[in-house]
Amino acid sequence: MKESADWDLIIKPRGSLFDIHLSDLWNYRDLIILFIKRDFTAQYKQTVLGPLWHLIQPIMTTAIFLLIFGKIANIPTDGIYPKVLFYLSGITIWNYFAACLTNTSNTFVQNSAIYGKVYFPRLVIPISIVFSSLIRLGIQFLLLLAAMIWFSFKGFPIHFGWNWLLIPMLVLLVAGIGLGLGIIISSLTTKYRDFTILIAFVVQLLMYVTPIGYPMSFLANSRYRKIIDLNPLSGIVESFRYVLFGKGHFDSNGLWYSFGFMSIALLVGLLIFSKVERSFMDTV
């Protein structure tokens, strides 16, 4: 009876806390790509406007913001003119965050059918969501560019420069924070569905404590400034605008804060997620 000891896989009750297997993800990169493709193509099947919806949503939101924050409340825009670009830029980056967070926070519940039938690294799904949302961000960013170019003919020139290279870094920060918080919440929803309900409006409310409809400078002397400072997205949004328009301020301290926040969210998220993924089928 020959029995070699080198098993490929040992199934045990519970591995250690740091039993995460990120390398497994690389082996499943084809699956990630296929999920991205599925998310993107399946979303707009049987719609008339298809991916055009990606453009309609930010345009409408910008119009509302322009009306409420710009005209009715008459809040300044940090010297960024026309105001449309101020709002559109904020909404573009915010939408990416909101998409990453809300869609990844559903991971376990929405995919329980498929998770229950076959094993693959569970992180494949949230990661593919972050990437497929990136495509949407790309489309909306093109819209923003188009708007900037259009306004450049109206006497508002574009400030291209080396600092545009910072944009991917900012996007990475947003993705990291969205993913980190998303997988934490998705892990909690397996047992307590309350979080699903919570996240739906928390994301909405969060937008109001992020400088989307107003600049940070508007709050310079306000006692509420602290709340906005605590929001890890504030620095990113402000810096995003600074990079694009050369006005407002580049908040490097805020960015370091965001980076720290992202690292912790991702680390905690990975730990909780990998603990939950082993047994969530019993509670979901």
Add this chain to the structure above:
Amino acid sequence: MPPVVIKVENLSKQYRLGEVSTGSLAHDINRLWYKVRGKEDPYLKLGEENDRTKKGESDYVWALRDVSFDVRQGDILGIIGRNGAGKSTLLKILSRTTTPTSGTAKIKGRVASLLEVGTGFHPELSGRDNIFLNGAILGMSRNEIRKKFDEIVDFAGVERYIDTPVKRYSSGMYVRLAFGVAAHLEPEILIVDEVLAVGDAEFQKKCLGKMKDVSGNEGRTVLFVSHNMTAMNSLCDSTIYMRNGQIVAMGETTEIINAYLSSGSEISTRRIWQNGTMPGDEVARLLKARLIDKEGNDADVVDFYKESGMEFTYEVLKDGYNPIPNLHLYNQKGDLVLISSESIGTPLSSKGIYRAIMRIPPHFLNDGRYIAGIAASTLIPERVHFYEPEALIFDVIEDMNLRDTEYRGVIPGTVRPKFQWETRKTN
């Protein structure tokens, strides 16, 4: 002897019954408190055998308890047992969709599990896209799928529809495509659960053939759960028989299947439930049940050639509901033979004690063992007041001297009604 590729050692799995709610939060906190103090999880001491027919004392049950076995390379191992015996839990642990509570399973080689065909199929995507997606979910790389693509399409016979969204497929095409992907996986170990329950007979044959090829010619190992004893018999070299989360027997397939079929439950033709154990809710509860003959006397068996019946007594405790007595009859293989209920319009809603009788005509149930589940349910809004799954267990026997044919062998079939025949010479 080929090497051992799956080694399962003392594998156990505990489930908590009931809903996840504030109660579970309290348990979680309690558990955490024990953990903080470095003590053992208090709830692991609880738990009992998973016999779903008995009402348990504890909220925790062992779906799997101390299961150990080895599988050698190239084996086709069958797993049989009644529903709830732990078969699926075992497969789920081996395919890593859930984790065991204790024990280990060691596996050598790549595992692909087919707990369902078409996992991850997206109705809006074309057959082509779904082949790639499903293949990748099952662990194939895009290159592997590309190589097998034509073979899969050919196996499924859907060439014409390959660029049509699968939501337009007939259910047969859907299943064939899904199984096609699965059958062309090249894992060292294939875990299959009941997928043959779907598809037409010809396709089932094709699948069985494919699975045999997989293990026979290519040296792969297959773990196979099914209620289809014929498929089991023709496919598996050895079989495990499970009951209540434990292995009862393991060995040569035919022997094990026979043991399984004849093990059946103990006969019980007269039941009286004591106060406190009566099945039921606050509206209705079951008091007594018995097997009777035509005259209403106690019966031990049902005579195939005579009328018989099942009688049960229940109490309605509350007005305002309309509990309809009904009866679910299963044969020994666990197939549902029939469900029958009192007809509507019978006044059943007022408080009091009721006696229901379901009469079985002669020449109806074939000989063999039957299990009767007894229930009362209000239909609108739907609510089951009690359901006792194995209320009565009895045999139907036939007196061969009364048979009206020369043939004295076994006449298969679940029922054997006496239909009218007219055969005349016409020339």
